[in-house]
Amino acid sequence: MSYKEESRVINENIFDLVNQLAKKERETQDKTYRNNFFNENKDYFVLTEDNSYSIKSKEINNKIETLHTKTGAISESFEKFIKPLKLDYSNDIAILDICGGLGYNSSAAIANFQENSNKNLKIDLIEISKSTLACGLFTPSPIEAHNITKKTIENELINQNYLTLNLEPTKIPENIDFNIFTDDARKTVQNLKDTTYDAIFLDPFSQNMSPELFSTDFFKHLRRIIKDNGIVATYTSSAPVRNAFIEANFHIGQGPIFGRKQGGTIASPNPEMLNLSLPKNDEIRIALSDVSTTFKDPNLNFSSNEILINRANEREKVRHNTKISSAVKSPIFLTKDLKEDEKLKRRVERNLIKMNIPSTTSKEAFYILEPENTYQNTQNRTNNSRLRILEMEKRLNKVKNKEIIL
Numbered sequence: 001m002s003y004k005e006e007s008r009v010i011n012e013n014i015f016d017l018v019n020q021l022a023k024k025e026r027e028t029q030d031k032t033y034r035n036n037f038f039n040e041n042k043d044y045f046v047l048t049e050d051n052s053y054s055i056k057s058k059e060i061n062n063k064i065e066t067l068h069t070k071t072g073a074i075s076e077s078f079e080k081f082i083k084p085l086k087l088d089y090s091n092d093i094a095i096l097d098i099c100g101g102l103g104y105n106s107s108a109a110i111a112n113f114q115e116n117s118n119k120n121l122k123i124d125l126i127e128i129s130k131s132t133l134a135c136g137l138f139t140p141s142p143i144e145a146h147n148i149t150k151k152t153i154e155n156e157l158i159n160q161n162y163l164t165l166n167l168e169p170t171k172i173p174e175n176i177d178f179n180i181f182t183d184d185a186r187k188t189v190q191n192l193k194d195t196t197y198d199a200i201f202l203d204p205f206s207q208n209m210s211p212e213l214f215s216t217d218f219f220k221h222l223r224r225i226i227k228d229n230g231i232v233a234t235y236t237s238s239a240p241v242r243n244a245f246i247e248a249n250f251h252i253g254q255g256p257i258f259g260r261k262q263g264g265t266i267a268s269p270n271p272e273m274l275n276l277s278l279p280k281n282d283e284i285r286i287a288l289s290d291v292s293t294t295f296k297d298p299n300l301n302f303s304s305n306e307i308l309i310n311r312a313n314e315r316e317k318v319r320h321n322t323k324i325s326s327a328v329k330s331p332i333f334l335t336k337d338l339k340e341d342e343k344l345k346r347r348v349e350r351n352l353i354k355m356n357i358p359s360t361t362s363k364e365a366f367y368i369l370e371p372e373n374t375y376q377n378t379q380n381r382t383n384n385s386r387l388r389i390l391e392m393e394k395r396l397n398k399v400k401n402k403e404i405i406l
């Protein structure tokens with residue numbers, strides 16, 4: 001079975017109901033099925049705190065996720081995906097929306113564009129599942145701009161012979177060129193042109209459900225197709241995801257906090273497009289801990305499980321070899337005096353010694369962490385999270401390989 005067929009990505013009940021509806025519409029050309037769908041199946045939609053609706057995923061790797069944060073589905077789009085962008089509205093704008101789902105991120109982008117620009121907007125949205133797009137069409141629009149998205153979804157689903165009726169009244173403005181790709185994002189990105197996008201929204205399920213969309217190899221394509229001042233926005237603060245951006249030659253910074261404890265991540269080829277550095281401890285964990293071992297998918301065709309298993313094996317290999325064990329958060333105690341907690345000190349130092357770091361307050365520990373001494377909150381070409389991370393990583397390996405005498 002292909003990856004795409006396996007990806008019954010939304011809750012199975014609603015998936016089946018949407019497919020039945022589409023079949024009935026194709027067979028009868030009767031618009032009442034579509035018009036009644038939301039009210040008859042409201043229980044499958046999740047009302048979030050800002051009154052916009054979300055849906056649930058199917059069970060993947062024993063987990064069910066909601067497509068959006070319960071704090072507010074459409075608010076998350078504005079807060080996490082639109083706010084960090086520094087779009088130059090004096091020029092035409094091109095946006096890639098990866099994992100378009102119900103189309104909220106694209107709709108928020110349209111609303112923001114219409115408020116600020118009279119130039120042209122191009123949006124390419126990638127969503128693997130037609131039934132998820134159809135849910136976007138049936139869900140009450142949380143903002144007016146979502147009607148433009150609905151019309152685009154309807155056009156695409158008719159094009160694909162999934163639906164047949166032209167029921168959406170909204171006209172797509174002439175300065176908006178909105179395309180939908182219903183495919184695996186890994187396949188679509190390979191055909192997108194170099195240096196095309198001012199912004200990329202990266203909104204998959206979590207890394208345990210969709211590691212294939214957080215791999216270094218996938219991010220290398222994002223690096224290829226983004227403009228030099230472009231920004232990738234994603235909600236996750238995960239160390240392997242952030243490290244994958246580094247490996248794919250991006251700069252990374254802290255994204256806005258919304259509906260979660262930690263800020264998301266923004267990435268750009270240009271550090272000056274990113275306001276905030278990552279928090280210090282995050283930089284240290286990415287540089288030094290085995291937790292930052294990235295997901296790999298060299299030919300962009302591994303299954304999620306293959307990617308997860310390969311990463312677990314790789315993580316084990318690098319532990320005590322090129323990275324410090326993440327057990328008891330050892331790396332973040334470098335340079336800290338743990339006198340007060342002898343037990344923790346013993347456990348941390350057991351891990352450090354394997355990397356030839358004699359203690360938390362040894363010369364080696366201070367040498368490795370020295371790049372953090374020039375830490376500043378804002379980023380520029382010479383002072384930024386990426387440079388500090390790479391330098392700490394290099395120093396750790398020099399210490400491990402005894403290439404430096406301190």
Ligand SMILES: C[S@@+](CC[C@H](N)C(=O)[O-])C[C@H]1O[C@@H](n2cnc3c(N)ncnc32)[C@H](O)[C@@H]1O
Nearest residue numbers: 009099100101102103104105127128184185203
């Ligand atoms: C968290 S939801 C995205 C929500 C969406 N951004 C919105 O505004 O409604 C994740 C989406 O990724 C889609 N998806 C999963 N795997 C995919 C893949 N390989 N390529 C493209 N889309 C995928 C799912 O169908 C799901 O709609």
